[in-house]
Amino acid sequence: MPLYKIENLTYYYPDTTTAALEDINLEIEAGEFILVVGGSGSGKSSLARALAGLIPDFYGGRIGGKTYFQGDEIRTQDRRKLARQVGMVFQDPEKQIVQTQVEAEIAFGLENLGLTNEEMLRRVAEVTCFMGLTPIRGGFTANLSGGQKQKLALAAVLAMQPHVLVLDEPTSQLDPAAAEEILNLVKRLNEEMGFTVIMIEQRLERCYHLADRVLLMAGGKIICDGSARAVAGHTIAGGQPFLPPVTRLFAGLQATSIPLTVKEGRKLLRTRLNTKDGGEERHIVKTASNPGATPIRAACCSSSPHFAGTNRGNVVRLKNLWFTYPDGTEVLEGVNLAVDEGEFVAVLGENGAGKSTMLRQLAGLLQPDRGTVEIFGRDVGKKGYREIRRQVAYLSQNPNDYLFQDTVEEELLFTLENFHMSDTTIVDKMLARFNLARYRRTNPRDLSSGERQRVALASVLVTSPGLIILDEPTRGIDYRLKAELGRFLQQQAAAGRTVILVTHDVEFAAEYAARVVMMFSGRVVSDGSKHDVLGKSVFYAPQLGKMCRGLYDGILTLQEAQQHIYPLFAGPTDRDEILEVSL
Amino acid sequence: MLEKLYYQDKGLFLQSFHPATVLLYLLVLLVLSLLYDHPLYLLCLLFLLACLVKGTEGMAVWEGFLKIGLIMMLVLMVVNPLVIRSGATIIWQGPVVPLLGRLDISLEAIYFGLVSGLRLLVILSIFCLYNLMVNPDQALNLFARAAGKSALMVALATRMFPTMVRDLKRIKEVMELRGVDFEQGPLGQRVKKYAGLYNVLLFSSLEGSLEIAESMQARAYGSGRRTVYSRHLLRPRDYMTLGGSLLAMFAAVWGLAQGCGGFNFYPVMDDLIAGRGTLVVLVIVFCYLFVPLMLGGGYKYCRYIKSKI
Amino acid sequence: MTGTNWGLYITIAGVFFVALLMLLMEKRAGLGARQVALIAILAAFCAAGRTVTGVALLFLQPTMFLVGITGFVFGARAGFFVGAMTPLISNLFIGMGPWTPWQMICWGLVGMSGAAVRFLFPRAGYKTMIIICFGWGFLYGAVMDLWHWCVFTRPLTFNGYFLIWAAGVSFDSLRAAGNLLFCAALGRQSIKILNYFHKKMDVRYLENL
Structure with a gap:
């Protein structure tokens, strides 16, 4: 008997006319690791909620078809019984924690199950140890970091001792280190403890290979269901971007066995390189020494921090910037940075490296303790944001912060009015540019997350600013929206605007930025073209860079990889052995 | 502070x-x-x-x-x-x-x-x-047996309070960068400016409350009689x-x-x-x-x- | 020793009264996950509003009217809980005191009065709420002065109460003006937003396809 059996499941949220789930048929065996991929609005989250019994119980709406869990229909099952067996972890750690204290939070589900105090004590102790939460067990939950909060949310679910775990993008709001920890835990739970795992995830490079099965969803339907390799071929054939970069590269070659990890990719690549060049190391971009290197804008690619003292064309100039928060933590320690017009800069670094603080200095929200911040030649450090805000667009982590008017159009007009700009023709242009024309009269709160972000971006870009500053713009958005955003920002940079963004997303930075600045504990430790900075790094490198490292140095983006690696596989001699079409 | x-x-x-x-x-x-x-x-x-x-x-x-x-x-x-x-x-x-x-x-x-x-x-x-x-959490725990739901609501509200203040500050900054000067203008206008801020926060918070409710539901909240977890020791x-x-x-x-x-x-x-x-x-x-x-x-x-x- | 220690009695009475009200309110069924989360979030919102309202608005607080409107939209119980929890939570951060129970009662009553308006005048809008909130600005002060009077003056004379009230009347009028201003400026939107979520509160009857 399969663990789950779904027959012709169709579901509409209340007051909607498009199906969130359409004619889903699915069987899930106990112990499987299932990865669900797809764009936003594809029905992944709805499927997860259906499996956890939240659809339709919690949401209402209209439903057709049947969902069986262990042979019984899920809707007829006792909620307590179901909650003991199926646990669900959600996307936003901020919005799952109920109690003020860590231990109380872990016990919350147990209290709901009506367990005895002895049983609760035992389970809380067990889970706290397993998850490594002992040091913070008495802590105030509101003060935890995002990663700790998500770990706590997982712990609170695990304390209920389910054997099925449903995870809805559990790492999308986390930094890479915390995300890694969560994914490793999930992997352990599946492999060592036999949990059935159904996970929705966007960071595919970290978990695609772990899945026994991958479900590709679009428009409320499962369009492909099979092993990771099989789905990879299908995904690429359907023109969908939901693959880890390495897999995406090789799936394009339609090889028989598509590599899913860097290790497999390197193995395959090595066979090709050995046969062709006898193991000689290759590189496409070698800085300074290589005359054929891609030209890089601005003469600021030396890896040491630098002053661009004489350059008058700097849009942004930070000189010896120091900052300490009132509680005494020193976050910026002598930061120097100069950015020119039309540059696209990504600032990378771990949590607490001072990235966001630097960004807030740039926007004029914080005053430096020492040093100067100049934007467009004006000293912002002393005078603050009022001086520059018309020329600077700032997008915070949460696009919802921007949405409060009744219609999308008013949202844009609001900014214009604030700056006393009477020319409203730009609104039409912006709406058309962001594909929002048809939502002109829609309440922005009724839009999807990707659309909300576009509205937020449009509402700050409506003043035609020269500098665009973004704080973690890729957090929680899918591959397709990321690509859209990346391309848009590239166009803006090409049009002479300066783009500076802070991100944890190395893949995004490698793909779209031109220059990368790495920060570590309050300092700029590396600054230069992305090939210089990311090409040299082992850990802060995109997946393709990791795969090609030492074999074909300098490759960072998919395009570069396609350009340089595809020819290797196009040799006539082994065409037959490699290019056997899968599927 | x-x-x-x-x-x-x-x-x-x-x-x-x-x-x-x-x-x-x-x-x-x-x-x-x-x-x-x-x-x-x-x-x-x-x-x-x-x-x-x-x-x-x-x-x-x-x-x-x-x-x-x-x-x-x-x-x-x-x-x-x-x-x-x-x-x-x-x-x-x-x-x-x-x-x-x-x-x-x-x-x-x-x-x-x-x-x-x-x-x-x-x-x-x-x-x-x-x-x-x-x-306060432990004090609340004492009352949880008698008034579980009230205690839970107080705990949740206390836990959300710092988040709310943080959100408020962030949204205020965002609006200031969009050209709103909260400290300028006559009182009527200022209230209007704050109205925007208020709307964003209220709407975002209420949206958040649905997510929290979902997480509670997934952990069997309201599925029957609750018990109270307590680990106090009388020394x-x-x-x-x-x-x-x-x-x-x-x-x-x-x-x-x-x-x-x-x-x-x-x-x-x-x-x-x-x-x-x-x-x-x-x-x-x-x-x-x-x-x-x-x-x-x-x-x-x-x-x-x-x-x- | 004076025979009647009203300060003690009134404080203790406040504690019992508020505890009893909370108990009674929660024993009635219908507090599901959505309701609990919504009430808590609104309370946190109001508490934050009460705490951080800065100098910019002359300490006018955009909070009391929202409590009233919560009662107006979600009913007496939600109004009471949001109201009662607002001073409780904010006092955790700005200073708990023996005045807390009475503040809780007053705020709770503000919420319940919103529901009463809805019950008595089903077609009332935010304009009625403006009047109610303006009135509460003064009433709240008057009730809290009652507490101050009982605790800090002796013997209890009407004159004493009057003087304490007169001392606080400037604050009261500021509060009332704030309520008036905010309810006029934000009342309609707030009712709209809360109604939007009110619709989401009850899981609609399931239809089978």
């Missing part, structure tokens, strides 16, 4: 009591502060509280409370003599004011204002001590403090019944020390009330006591 007043776990001895013990102890202090009019007793209470605050390393927080207290004390000292006519020792005869009658300032009324102010300081200090000694220090508090209360009530510790302001003030009884009762009551501090001293300096309590 906000977290300053919120309970902080410093791992101190005085923070290691069972929340019920602390609540009872503080309740006794509160009742005594309201029962006693005697300035000496109130001063002793203030001294006791100062020692306790010092023991919980909360002097900085206490200063904040005292500042508010002193301002309120001043108000009381002005209001009281103006309205009270019971005093016999008139030190200044004022004019007749409509509604209030003749403004006669008596020494007794001033004195009573002073003592009321002292009482106010004591009460404020008790609550300051509450913030320092009791983890000997708790029994001793509980005993001390009850005995102090008993001694105080007995003393008052015997006329020791009472104090009359009107028409003429009693002597500060009416007889030996007043002092004896004072010493007895405060010996009992000092139990937690004595235990704290023993805990700190004596290994044997430390291992036993």
Whole structure:
């Protein structure tokens, strides 16, 4: 008997006319690791909620078809019984924690199950140890970091001792280190403890290979269901971007066995390189020494921090910037940075490296303790944001912060009015540019997350600013929206605007930025073209860079990889052995 | 700045009591502060509280409370003599004011204002001590058995409070960068500006509440009778403090019944020390009330006591 | 020893009264996950509003009217809980005191009065709420002065109460003006937003396809 059996499941949220789930048929065996991929609005989250019994119980709406869990229909099952067996972890750690204290939070589900105090004590102790939460067990939950909060949310679910775990993008709001920890835990739970795992995830490079099965969803339907390799071929054939970069590269070659990890990719690549060049190391971009290197804008690619003292064309100039928060933590320690017009800069670094603080200095929200911040030649450090805000667009982590008017159009007009700009023709242009024309009269709160972000971006870009500053713009958005955003920002940079963004997303930075600045504990430790900075790094490198490292140095983006690696596989001699079409 | 007043776990001895013990102890202090009019007793209470605050390393927080207290004390000292006519020792005869009658300032009324102010300081200090000694979460846990849902709502709201303040600040910045100057313009316009801020936060928070509800639902909230998770321990220090508090209360009530510790302001003030009884009762009551501090001293300096309590 | 220690009695009465009200309110069924989360979030919102309202608005607080409107939209129980929890939570951060129970009662009553308006005048809008909130600005002050009076003056005379009230009347009018201003400026939107979520509160009857 399969663990789950779904027959012709169709579901509409209340007051909607498009199906969130359409004619889903699915069987899930106990112990499987299932990865669900797809764009936003594809029905992944709805499927997860259906499996956890939240659809339709919690949401209402209209439903057709049947969902069986262990042979019984899920809707007829006792909620307590179901909650003991199926646990669900959600996307936003901020919005799952109920109690003020860590231990109380872990016990919350147990209290709901009506367990005895002895049983609760035992389970809380067990889970706290397993998850490594002992040091913070008495802590105030509101003060935890995002990663700790998500770990706590997982712990609170695990304390209920389910054997099925449903995870809805559990790492999308986390930094890479915390995300890694969560994914490793999930992997352990599946492999060592036999949990059935159904996970929705966007960071595919970290978990695609772990899945026994991958479900590709679009428009409320499962369009492909099979092993990771099989789905990879299908995904690429359907023109969908939901693959880890390495897999995406090789799936394009339609090889028989598509590599899913860097290790497999390197193995395959090595066979090709050995046969062709006898193991000689290759590189496409070698800085300074290589005359054929891609030209890089601005003469600021030396890896040491630098002053661009004489350059008058700097849009942004930070000189010896120091900052300490009132509680005494020193976050910026002598930061120097100069950015020119039309540059696209990504600032990378771990949590607490001072990235966001630097960004807030740039926007004029914080005053430096020492040093100067100049934007467009004006000293912002002393005078603050009022001086520059018309020329600077700032997008915070949460696009919802921007949405409060009744219609999308008013949202844009609001900014214009604030700056006393009477020319409203730009609104039409912006709406058309962001594909929002048809939502002109829609309440922005009724839009999807990707659309909300576009509205937020449009509402700050409506003043035609020269500098665009973004704080973690890729957090929680899918591959397709990321690509859209990346391309848009590239166009803006090409049009002479300066783009500076802070991100944890190395893949995004490698793909779209031109220059990368790495920060570590309050300092700029590396600054230069992305090939210089990311090409040299082992850990802060995109997946393709990791795969090609030492074999074909300098490759960072998919395009570069396609350009340089595809020819290797196009040799006539082994065409037959490699290019056997899968599927 | 906000977290300053919120309970902080410093791992101190005085923070290691069972929340019920602390609540009872503080309740006794509160009742005594309201029962006693005697300035000496109130001063002793203030001294006791100062020692306790010092023991919980909360002097900085206490200063904040005292500042508010002193301002309120001043108000009381002005209001009281103006309205009270019971005093016999008139030190200044004022004019007749409509509604209030003749403004006669008596020494007794001033004195009573002073003592009321002292009482106010004591009460404020008790609550300051509450913030320092009791983890609100654990205090809430005590009430969870009786009123589970209320306790849960309070916990959730407390947990969301800092998030809310953080969100508010972030949204304000975002709007400032979009060209809104909150501090400029006439009041009507300012309110309008804040309206935007308010809308964003309200809408985002309510959206968040649905997500929280979902997470609660997924963890079986509302699926039947809840139990309460509690991991409090009653140690000997708790029994001793509980005993001390009850005995102090008993001694105080007995003393008052015997006329020791009472104090009359009107028409003429009693002597500060009416007889030996007043002092004896004072010493007895405060010996009992000092139990937690004595235990704290023993805990700190004596290994044997430390291992036993 | 004065025979009647009203300060003590009124404080203790406040504690019992508020505890009893909370108990009674929660024993009635219908507090599901959505309701609990919504009430808590609104309470946190109001508490934050009460705490951080800065100098910019002359300490006018955009909070009391929202409590009233919560009662107006979600009913007496939600109004009471949001109201009662607002001072409780904010006092955790700005200073708990013996005044807390009475503040809780007053705020709770503000919420319940919103529901009463809805019950008595089903077609009332935010304009009625403006009047109610303006009135509460003064009423709240008057009730809290009652507490101050009981605790800090003796003997209890009407004159004493009047003087305390007169001392606080400037604050009261500021509060009332704030309520008026905010309810006029934000009332309509707030009712709209809360209604939007009110619709989401009850899971609609399931239809089978």
